[in-house]
Amino acid sequence: MALLPHAAQAADTYPDPRPVTGQRIIHDPTVIRLNSGGYAAYSTGGVIGARLSKDGRQWDDAGNAFAEPPSWWYEYNDTGDPWAPDISYRAGRYWLYYAVSSWGTNHSAIGVATSPSGLPGTWTDQGKVFTSETTDTWNAIDPALVEADGRLWMSFGSYWSGIRLIELDRRTGKPSAPDATVRHLATRPDLPYAVEGPYIVRHGRHYYLFASYDACCAGVNSTYRIKVGRSTTITGPYVDSTGTPMLEGGGDLLLEGHGRYVGTGGQSVFRDRGQDWLAYHYYDAQDEGTPKLGLNRLVWTKNGWPRVS
Template identity: 60%
Template sequence: MRRLSRLIAATATALLLTGAALAYPNPGRVTGDVVVHDPTMIRTSSGYVLYSTHGFLEARTSTDRVHFTRAGNAFRTAPSWWRTYSSGNDPWAPDISQQGGRYLMYYAVSSFGSNNSAIGLATSTTGQPGSWTDQGVVYATTTANDHNAIDPNLLVDSSGRWWLSFGSYWTGIRMIRLNPSTGKRLSSDQTLHHLATRPDAPYAVEAPDIVKHGNHYYLFASYDRCCAGTSSTYKVKVGRSTSPTGPYTDRAGVSMLSGGGTMVLETHGRVIGPGGQSVLSDVDGDLLVYHYYDGNDNGTPKLGINLIGWDSAGWPYVY
């Protein structure tokens, strides 16, 4: 298996360096309850737990990363503050991680097409469905803001500093610094960093996920139109920086603040509009976890999982 992975990586690198087109792989095999949006996944001592948009943050579990079983929701009841941002109590785009012996989940509450939005934080000792305790609002926006508090992602950098990236449309991806002791915004640093945007309206870039690999931080983001079934044009792009706060540039050196971004995954075959991604470091390598719309199933949103390889220049690709 490792020998095959190395061969795939070498072939991909050769194709990329010569400018040849690299065909995108199909998602890895998954079965069971795999109809999801905006998935985030973690490996616990009892197996994998995946959370996604809707419900009270829908939960699925798996022992093998192949077969997934619906397992209720993160929350048993909706926190009262959700109603301020979503009349239907509809949370979105969770981001799960384990920090210092506890599980953290950042998530958004909003309504489609509005930037009256908030990012919340929940904590758990096990990471399991129904075990989460809400810790309230971390960051919020109103219709008076030029950015949007959705699609959060936690990054703990190599110096131990905590950062939260988030956003969509409304001028793109932003970042704030967090206090590790509370998981909330650091009072002594109120800087609002700007990481990525598009040069023209509607500035369609969202769903940041930042990971450290080698000497760089990599910003994965979803571009273009989500949530339109077979009409979706979502795609995953990436840029990198030596600093968590940027500037992030693509393989050609174009800034992500000027519309740059190197393609990682886009529509191919029945896999339409892949995006809403998160990155998980697992025992067999890094994983891209995402949703796509199945062109062979009337555009039903489904779970996609692929391994991530890194070429000789340090850029990611999926296989």
């Protein structure tokens, strides 16, 4: 039985994504406005697939972040296939976090690369950040960075027990100790705990946790949808607008499939000239379920909750 959407964002009111042209095919996008001008988007596919845009509307294929996979990636899958990158800018350089894993296992790793420009072909891999094994109750994929009160944090997680959070060393971008505390932010009461792809944003006095729920990667049969909760502290607890904790299955529905735009998820948030934008992929029901780039502005209600616009 499907959960009812938040009344203020009923399915028939979901806005379509911003019209984009050029290379629209993408999966798990992370987008940033570059200091040099224009935009870069990285994604699952290729050796971290890259797209560039001058205006945020026309997107051009820009190859891959790397010319070839770093050798250690093959410890986690036979093809050196990276997933779900996250780009950010800090301490005078760009940081690109990503995951390597195989479908259906939590023998997984999160790695990081750095670049002076954020452009494809300029990245230097810095190796592993965090790993998980089949004995762990979490899955080290889908990384996303957030700064809070001068400290650096990484949310991550997929299925298993849901969304997790660890603190990173600001200088290295990696955990300061191998036994860093792994905190729990969100899960579901039912197997297979289908919540993943976290992204945390600060707005006002709250931190907002966005996550993708249900099933991706099945074309027009995908059921991905984006939910959100908030907390006054980075470590939680995160709750929805009814007060239900995200550790107990809570979360306000922000965006789900509508019309041709099926399985909306794999989201991230980026800021552009004072405006927050939601980037995600959807499966185009009018193009055989091809995954494509979705961009919508995020607006904030008087009560401090995000809505897509």
